[in-house]
Amino acid sequence: MAENVWILGIHMTKFGKHKDKDLLDLGAEAAIGALQDAGVTIADIDVIGAGNLMGAPGFGQLLQKQIGQTGVPVFNVANACATGATALRVAIMAIKAGEADAGLAVGVEKLAGAGLLTGNARAAEGGHWVRDGRYGAVAALDGRVGTETMPGVFAQIGMEYGHKYGGADFELFASISEKNHAHSTLNPKAAYNKRFTLEEIMNDVMIAYPNTRPMCSANCDGGAAAVVVSETKLRTLSTEQQRRAVKVSASVLTSDPFQEACQVLPDVNTLTRQAAATAYEQAGIGPEDLDLVELHDCFATAELVHYDNLQLCEPGGAVDFFKSGAPWRDGRLPVNVSGGLQSKGHPIAATGIANIWEIATHLRGEAGDRQIPGAKVGLAHVIGLGSACGVHVLEKSAL
Amino acid sequence: MDSIPLVDYLMLDDGPYLVANECTHCQARYFDRRSGCAKCGGQDFRSVRIADIGTLRTFTIVHFAAEGVEVPFVAGIVDCDGTSVRSNIVNVSPDPQHVRTGMKVRLTTVPVGVDESGVQALGFGFEPAE
Numbered sequence: 001m002a003e004n005v006w007i008l009g010i011h012m013t014k015f016g017k018h019k020d021k022d023l024l025d026l027g028a029e030a031a032i033g034a035l036q037d038a039g040v041t042i043a044d045i046d047v048i049g050a051g052n053l054m055g056a057p058g059f060g061q062l063l064q065k066q067i068g069q070t071g072v073p074v075f076n077v078a079n080a081c082a083t084g085a086t087a088l089r090v091a092i093m094a095i096k097a098g099e100a101d102a103g104l105a106v107g108v109e110k111l112a113g114a115g116l117l118t119g120n121a122r123a124a125e126g127g128h129w130v131r132d133g134r135y136g137a138v139a140a141l142d143g144r145v146g147t148e149t150m151p152g153v154f155a156q157i158g159m160e161y162g163h164k165y166g167g168a169d170f171e172l173f174a175s176i177s178e179k180n181h182a183h184s185t186l187n188p189k190a191a192y193n194k195r196f197t198l199e200e201i202m203n204d205v206m207i208a209y210p211n212t213r214p215m216c217s218a219n220c221d222g223g224a225a226a227v228v229v230s231e232t233k234l235r236t237l238s239t240e241q242q243r244r245a246v247k248v249s250a251s252v253l254t255s256d257p258f259q260e261a262c263q264v265l266p267d268v269n270t271l272t273r274q275a276a277a278t279a280y281e282q283a284g285i286g287p288e289d290l291d292l293v294e295l296h297d298c299f300a301t302a303e304l305v306h307y308d309n310l311q312l313c314e315p316g317g318a319v320d321f322f323k324s325g326a327p328w329r330d331g332r333l334p335v336n337v338s339g340g341l342q343s344k345g346h347p348i349a350a351t352g353i354a355n356i357w358e359i360a361t362h363l364r365g366e367a368g369d370r371q372i373p374g375a376k377v378g379l380a381h382v383i384g385l386g387s388a389c390g391v392h393v394l395e396k397s398a399l
Numbered sequence: 400m401d402s403i404p405l406v407d408y409l410m411l412d413d414g415p416y417l418v419a420n421e422c423t424h425c426q427a428r429y430f431d432r433r434s435g436c437a438k439c440g441g442q443d444f445r446s447v448r449i450a451d452i453g454t455l456r457t458f459t460i461v462h463f464a465a466e467g468v469e470v471p472f473v474a475g476i477v478d479c480d481g482t483s484v485r486s487n488i489v490n491v492s493p494d495p496q497h498v499r500t501g502m503k504v505r506l507t508t509v510p511v512g513v514d515e516s517g518v519q520a521l522g523f524g525f526e527p528a529e
Contacts, residue, residue: 128514129403134431136407139511143468144405144522146485147461152474155459160476163457163500170495206471209460209495258438261483263429265457265476 009038015345030223042068046100049087080384084352108223109347158301167319184339186370191345215300220345224353249283405522451506453479489524
């Protein structure tokens with residue numbers, strides 16, 4: 001039986017614009033914050049998982065050069081928006097494999113002002129047509145054969161759910177965004193703390209119908225880091241460290257299994273459903289036991305489908321689940337009380353650890369004004385398009 | 400004027416119509432050049448013609464895109480008799496009053512441009528069929 005793994009320390013930087021801090025400043029702030037929160041030093045760490053998507057290659061080693069070159073193995077990982085969760089999975093796997101007693105996972109991104117992430121600004125065309133790539137395309141396909149923009153892709157994912165089950169219209173999607181922006185007003189670490197009315201959200205700039213600007217994740221800077229330890233190691237530590245430690249009851253990473261149409265429109269559902277089912281089984285916990293959920297609301301249209309994918313509602317029942325008020329912070333099962341990616345922000349590689357920080361902070365009873373009272377069990381979900389899905393189920397210490 | 404298709408899977412002669420690479424073992428269909436089958440690992444493919452009438456399964460109206468992309472436009476996924484196709488939805492007003500999931504659509508060609516030697520590139524789209 002592999003060891004249980006616990007989060008001993010965890011930290012996230014303020015999300016937002018950090019003009020005077022570079023990747024390493026933010027990474028060091030997150031890592032040192034997590035080490036201090038854990039009550040250990042870099043000398044206690046046996047393995048490092050490091051995630052940064054848009055910046056420097058070899059980010060983990062660059063970070064070591066700022067916080068401690070101890071010679072331990074570094075795994076630089078990249079898994080789109082699930083990069084942070086992947087870094088954490090590496091540290092957890094090393095402990096479960098018996099190769100490490102303590103691991104550090106860090107995810108950082110500098111993304112403020114990045115604009116729309118399409119990655120395919122159209123090059124000037126001229127001369128003679130030349131067939132290129134695996135489609136033999138003679139010109140750029142984005143905008144000619146559907147859309148490759150993230151707001152457009154996720155808009156279609158939400159609209160498809162609406163087509164299948166009904167009831168998901170523009171106003172419903174905007175209402176999901178209204179909830180998350182309202183939640184963020186209580187989160188001092190969120191990039192934005194502004195509450196919007198439903199009308200303001202619907203009348204804002206349209207990006208890809210039905211997603212208007214406030215319904216899209218906010219590009220920003222930020223970092224997050226976690227120190228994880230084996231249960232054997234935890235039991236050698238102080239009562240206070242054991243009391244604040246958060247149990248990793250499930251840690252799952254999946255990729256997208258083949259489904260019809262998955263290479264035409266990314267299928268973010270099947271891999272999330274599989275990750276959730278595996279996580280509930282690992283944890284011996286069902287969705288009915290959860291006190292709060294942080295899920296990957298990269299767009300308002302995405303949040304809706306994940307209610308269903310994570311089994312927070314009956315199959316096909318995501319619209320009713322939302323309309324019941326359940327995912328509001330005073331509802332039956334609060335979702336994204338941090339403000340979510342739409343308002344807290346989405347510094348890509350940090351997101352998959354920052355969502356775990358949010359859950360852990362509630363389980364420790366340290367979430368201040370936005371504390372979900374009596375929270376004992378939470379779930380953090382992240383998805384990177386391509387695709388990779390991370391699901392972690394966390395439990396409060398029994399001490 | 401000579402014409403060239405925007406992509407290899409658009410057939411212009413006797414068309415237009417689309418073709419897919421179908422795995423001879425499991426019948427999974429793909430539009431790109433294949434190294435193998437993502438569903439079953441098979442190595443053998445045959446070219447199959449895709450139905451040119453379909454149903455709009457989902458869509459978005461893109462108002463904000465990379466530089467050089469004309470907006471707004473309708474992007475969607477069309478279910479062509481069981482095979483999903485990514486496409487623009489054309490010859491329709493790009494607003495949610497005129498585009499709805501479940502609508503019947505038909506394949507058509509869309510001019511992309513003419514190169515220096517006078518060859519016209521033709522893309523494809525689906526237009527309302529009702």
